Amino acid sequence: MKWLPLLMRFLALWPLPILRALGWLLGHVLFALAHSRRHIVRVNLGVCFPQLSAWQRGHMARRHFVVLTQSLLDRAWLWHGSADVLRRRLTVKGDLSPLQGAQPVVMLAPHFVGMDAGGTVLTMLQGVAMASIYTRQRHPVLDEWVRQGRNRSGRIKLYFRQQGVKQIVSGLREGDKLYLLPDMDFGREDSVFVPFYGVQAATVPSLSRFARLGRAQVLTAATRLTPQGYCLEVGPVWPDFPTPDSQADTAQMNRALQAVIDTMPEQYYWVHKRFKTRPEGEPGFY
Incomplete structure (x- = not known):
């Protein structure tokens, strides 16, 4: 695993079209070989898009593996590329003023393949001091590389999931801008x-x-993979949120998430068992 950071530094020098072509090729290989993950993706797409034909869902599944692999390779230039490379390949749409004031903000940052690119846009290009909840990687070398890559700007405060929520709430009350991924x-x-x-x-x-x-x-802060790189799309502040009903709020969150997924369905993180936990008495999907 020690070779990984060296390989990614090397790939960071490649032109983006060539790197994306490699991702296209490896994505098709991964689709063919990763039987269990392919099954998970197909089940998820069948549950969420029953109105599509089997051929359409199969095409979406294959396309998902391609963009997922491309996004993994893109970590090379996101975390090791020059500032000029980042400025050329990363863009942002929407009003960033809520992220530049003193008011605390929680960003719904769903699990799209470009989620790490969104963090880079905010911290490296927009100068936003950001907080995020981090789950340690199993391999120590991989863990170190991921943490250094996500915080290459030095502007990210990492909270560790196992340490509880009290510190996160305290940080928000001090004005944190929390990049939250609660959709798993x-x-x-x-x-x-x-x-x-x-x-x-x-x-x-x-x-x-x-x-x-x-x-x-x-x-909402959702990041879209584009032929030129990535575009972070920042939505307006949600009115009348939160309410006293956290379950209704969470249902609203899922509706907002669906609306964004529908604009780029192949880019959502379908390899996760999103429907693994079932209500009592219901059979499993996977």
């Missing part, structure tokens, strides 16, 4: 079941909870 199945504990594409999905109500306890504004 973390199990039954601390989750509520709310619809996701019309199917009950175990979802942590952390967006509502952090916004309420941290007295923070909420907005």
